[in-house]
Amino acid sequence: MKLSLPLLLFSTLLFIFLALSVPFAAGRKPHFINFRSRNLFPESFTWDPKSQHFIVGSTRHQKLIAVSDAGIVESLITDTSLPENSSFLGLTVDRYTNRLLACIHRPPSPESPTPFNALASYDLQSNRRLFLSPLRDEIEMVENAVANDVAVDFHGDAYVTNSGGDFIWKITLNGDVSILSKSKAFKSHPIDTTTDYHKCGLNGIVFSPRGYLLVVQSNTGKLFKVNVDDGAARAVILNRDLTAADGISIREDGVVLVVSQEKLYFLNSNDGWGEGGVYDETALERERFATAVTVGDERRVYVLYGHVRKGINGNEEREEFGIAEVESEKESEEEPVWLYILIGIGLFIFFIWRFQMHRLVESLNKKTV
Known part of the structure; x- marks a missing residue:
């Protein structure tokens, strides 16, 4: 030879x-970002690939900030026209139109007994608001309605989960609102009413590049596959429930990531999400209260530590929050x-x-x- x-x-x-x-x-350490923003208490964030920074919402202020991978904070959008005490919940970037889509929620109060829910669209070049579309159900008013998370498809149509009413809104590129799905599948599983999240139904939502939605339900731990054309939905058969599932994201390789307060689940499927399985889970810092997950550059997975529970109390003060890269131990091996x-x-x-x-x-x- x-x-x-x-x-x-x-x-x-x-x-x-x-x-x-x-x-x-083998020795690279996961990336951790500490950033400072007084009393932000963020529940949501997303990655903007064009500007190469995270966009982080606030549950106490009507503003959105940009956070670099070095933890440098810049004010991005301040929208004082939103109702007082509004929160930015779900966020996503529409990469095709360079827009930021944000779920707005204001809980009911003695002064305003009906909650306010809306989807806001902001141009990421000018930071100008393109529309603010109120979200409601004209047939059945839901007093505990919460516009929780948002996903966007290739055409610019957005999909928002209602955690209180267990249904999904559809919002067009121009801001027109309709109800996509009120599938009976969303109400077909038992709920443990002893948990502190038993009233939180449909939560994280993501659009798969294969043309359908994947939605998690907090109070049942179920994952649903939803047709974007007719709203037909069915539960994905999993090897375990996703306890207290909150945010959801999807990597380019098709791996689905679901975050809860205590852990990050790594899921895959071989049949287009008729069935799927959790192949790994990584423990998170419970006290920091992770609520959202996103995918950054090079398929790196990040969770948001927003200390939301302390922020909900209303009398807590805090300056520092965190964004942590999370790896699958099995993938690392x-x-x-x-x-x-x-x-x-x-x-x-x-x-x-x-x-x-x-x-x-x-x-x-x-x-x-």
Whole structure:
């Protein structure tokens, strides 16, 4: 077996590169961002790939901030025209139209017994508000309605979950509102009324590039697949319930991420989410109260630590909050395996090269003699 000189040189360089890269690949620490914004108590955030920063909402202020990966905070949008005591709940970036979509919610009060829910659309170049579409059900007024999370499809149509009424609104690119789904599937599973989140139904929502919605339900731990054309929905068969599921996101490789206060679930499916499974879960810091998950650059997964429970109390003061990268331990264990395989190939080629060089030297010595 003979190898050309260029191939031998390439093999040697490949071996050296792989040998040096393993410690760095295996030893990279997850990224953690501490940022400061007085009494923000954020419940929602999303990643803006164009500006390369996170957009973070507030449950106490009518503002949105930008947070860099170094923790530098800049004011992005302040919308004082929103009703007083409004909160920014779900956020998502429409990458095709460069818009930010934000769920607005103001809980009922003695002065205003009917809650206010709306979807706001902001142009991310000018930060100008494009529309504010009130969200309600004209047939059945839901006193505990909460516009909780939002997803957007390829056409710019947005989909908002109502956690109090267990249905999904649809909002067009121009801000026209209709109800997409009031599927009976959303009310077909038992609820443990002893939990402190038993009134929170449909919550996190994401649009799959394959053309459907995936929605989690907090008080049942179920995941639903919803048709964007007719609103037909059915529960995804899972190997376990997603206890206290809150935010949801999806990676480019199809892995679905669901966050709760205590853990981040990693899910996959081989049949387009007729069935799926949790293949890993990572414990989170309970006291920091994670509420949202998003995917940043290079498929990195981040959760938001907004200390929301303390913020809900109304009398707490806080300056610092966090965004933490979270990794799957199983994925981290599997990644170095491929590097070791490549190193093995490199070693194999390297020893062949050494053998060939040894034979070449012996041949030259014989000719010299």
